Amino acid sequence: MTLTIYGCYRSRATRVIWLANELGLPFRHVPVIQAYRLADPQAPGVPLHTRSPDFLKVNPNGHIPSIDDDGFKLHESLAINLYLARKHGGPLAPKDAQEEGLAVMWALWAATECETHALSLQQHLAAFPPEKRKPEVVEAALATLAAPFAVLDRTLVEGKGHVMGGRFTVADINVAEVIRYARPATQLFDAHPNVKAWLEACQARPAFQAMWQARDAEAA
Structure with missing residues (x-):
């Protein structure tokens, strides 16, 4: 059986x-x-990209990532992670129906409550040149993220440093990979020390470090 990850x-x-x-x-x-x-x-010789006909056969939406798991195609990164954890089991997977619900809830929470605003902070504080940055956008994102960061901070205290189940799970990965976009806003993490410590612990894991080293080696 072969798992293929596109992106x-x-x-x-x-x-x-x-x-x-x-x-x-x-x-x-x-x-x-x-x-x-x-x-x-459309230029000749361009690398495989999200509008390439060959990739659109995999994901007609034209977005990355997608997977092909021995013929089963799935899109949307958070859903892919929930599927892979569920399929392969172990401590990263939900252990029962309640944790299954929590894992889905936290994935949706990260996507709806945090991702747009976290990306906005990443763009305006790290990616955009100074002349393209809009302070009002940064202030709005900081103000909006204060409440969900407080929710996450309290959850991590109650969950012994994890999002669910008192252990590291797929829910930590899904939420951490959204929250990391906001890292340039250091004041947000300083105000929520449990979130800061949790993200640092997640990113210190060897599996994350291996992924990040490969990311650093990829052409920008």
């Missing part, structure tokens, strides 16, 4: 690769870059 490291594919590393899953990695990164996606 570049500088994308949400990092979530899936991190989880695969944690589970010790062998996989084939097919680099697919975002079409918007190319001056002309």
